[in-house]
Amino acid sequence: MxxxxxxxxxxxxxxxxxxxxxxxxxxxxxxxxxxxxxxxxxxxxxxxxxxxxxxxxxxxxxxxxxxxxxxxxxxxxxxxxxxxxxxxxxxxxxxxxxxxxxxxxxxxxxxxxxxxxxxxxxxxxxxxxxxxxxxxxxxxxxxxxxxxxFDGYVRMFTEYAQEHHGKKLGLAGATHEYAKIWASMIEKEWKNEGGTIVSDNPMDYNKSADFFTGVSRVIAADPDVMFVGGASDPTGLVVQQARQMGFDGSFILMDQAKLDEVALAAGGVEMLEGAIGVVPLSVYDTxxxxxxxxxxxxxxxxxxxxxxxxxxxxxxxxxxxxxxxxxxxxxxxxxxxxxxxxxxxxxxNPYGVTAVTENGGFMTEATLATVKDGEIVRITME
The missing domain is CATH 3.40.50.2300 (Response regulator)
Structure with a gap:
């Protein structure tokens, strides 16, 4: 025993x-x-x-x-x-x-x-x-x-921005790998659609809170549109500082940054007038x-x-x-x-995802929203 x-x-x-x-x-x-x-x-x-x-x-x-x-x-x-x-x-x-x-x-x-x-x-x-x-x-x-x-976003954002805001793009994205890939793809698409890149000054969104020097270099080239984007909080600071320095053009936000969150960090949705980004969840009505x-x-x-x-x-x-x-x-x-x-x-399933591709991608529709008259509005592209 x-x-x-x-x-x-x-x-x-x-x-x-x-x-x-x-x-x-x-x-x-x-x-x-x-x-x-x-x-x-x-x-x-x-x-x-x-x-x-x-x-x-x-x-x-x-x-x-x-x-x-x-x-x-x-x-x-x-x-x-x-x-x-x-x-x-x-x-x-x-x-x-x-x-x-x-x-x-x-x-x-x-x-x-x-x-x-x-x-x-x-x-x-x-x-x-x-x-x-x-x-x-x-x-x-x-x-x-x-x-x-995001290749779908790149095409839609470029088409909409060039049609509504102009052909000159200033690149002011972040320096991490994801942002660099985004920047390279939008640069290629922007040029393919007849636009020009007037400045290119990526910044470390993860370590800095003062983007004055980088932003001033970009807007000195007088772009119609600025490409910005990393996490929403630092992206909002970039937008805020660009407005404070007198930039009155549009912004293209890569999909990591969300229009509603960026607006909070920037000091209000009016700071994002004309900006283009993915449709925030807050705009969905399902x-x-x-x-x-x-x-x-x-x-x-x-x-x-x-x-x-x-x-x-x-x-x-x-x-x-x-x-x-x-x-x-x-x-x-x-x-x-x-x-x-x-x-x-x-x-x-808040986004209604019901399928996955053979190579492992959840199948979801790419979307576009813009800020009009102080409101985030979903845009349907034809």
Whole structure:
């Protein structure tokens, strides 16, 4: 009997040690997040994470999911990468080794590309919140791109800006990888449509709060339109300082920056008169979008942006795929994600995403909004 008890304690200790080694416990699935939670893009990272936390809490409040007959809850494990691709890679390694995550959410292209160097080998899904087309063109079998690609935005924004505001563009975007890709694509499209680039002065939106020197160089070339964009808060400061220096033209905001959030940081929506950007979630009038906004505001006391809404629906879809397949295997989840998007409760899907491309992109319509007479207005392009 004594031998049996001793053996039992040894088995129990071995099981407990294995649990600590994998970073998980019975009845719980860890989901990873690496993103900027400090520095100039901290608000952007927190907004992304807020949607994930809200989804996880809703899932858990409803009893979690059933995995092989066992009720299972979702635990978000978040790490700060300060917008650094190298730190994102380190974080993902840690999340896999210590928390045994089947998926890691990351809200920037640099982090996505860094994770794609080893995620198939290490066996975890990259849940990428970036609109860079190359993310799903590389053939990585364990990557899902959550928002639409920005090439559609580039075409629409260029067409609208040249038709309504003029042909001279000044480039004043950010210096991180995503912004540089955006700038190169809009420069090419702008020239293809007959416009000219009159100035090019990228700035570090993540480290600076005073953009006077960079902005003054751009507006000295007398552009009709300024291309700006990083996270919403620093983008708002760039807009504010450009207006203070007398720039009265239009702005093109890359899709990372949201018109309503930028307006708050810039000192009012009137500062953005004529600006062009993606349609903010606040302008959507579907029942799913309005319901999400109401629940989000009740929890966080602020208007959600697209990063919160897209990641919220992506986690719900991810967990729906786990529930439907009784599996946390990344390959199994990836194969089931399309059906999960179709079958999930519409109230959990504020953008109405119902399909995924063969190479892993959530299928969503690209949109355009502008500021007219102090209001953000959705524009339908023919």
């Amino acid at each position: 004594k031998i049996a008890k001793t053996l039992g304690r040894a088995v129990a200790m071995a099981t407990l040690s294995m649990s600590f080694a994998t970073g998980s416990i019975a009845g719980e699935v860890n989901i990873g997040f690496t993103g900027p939670l400090s520095g100039g893009a901290a608000l952007y990272g927190e907004n992304t994470l807020s949607g994930l936390r809200m989804a996880a809490d809703e899932i858990n409040a409803e009893g979690g999911i059933d995995l092989n007959g066992e009720k299972t809850t979702i635990n978000m494990v978040s790490l700060d990468d300060r917008y650094s691709p190298a730190q994102a890679a380190t974080n993902a390694k840690r999340l896999k080794q210590e928390s045994n995550v089947p998926a890691v959410f990351t809200p920037h292209s640099g982090g996505t590309f860094a994770l794609q160097d080893f995620n198939e080998k290490d066996d975890f899904l990259v849940m990428s919140y970036t609109s860079v087309p190359a993310v799903t063109e590389k053939g990585n079998t364990l990557t899902l791109r959550i928002p639409p690609t 029942e799913a979008a309005k319901g999400f906004i109401e629940r989000y505001q009740a929890r966080y006391d602020k208007m959600p942006g697209s990063e919160a809404a897209y990641n919220y629906l992506a986690l719900h879809a991810l967990v729906e795929a786990m529930d439907a397949t009784d599996s946390t295997d990344p390959k199994v989840i990836r194969a089931a994600i399309g059906d999960a998007l179709k079958n999930m409760d519409s109230s959990k």
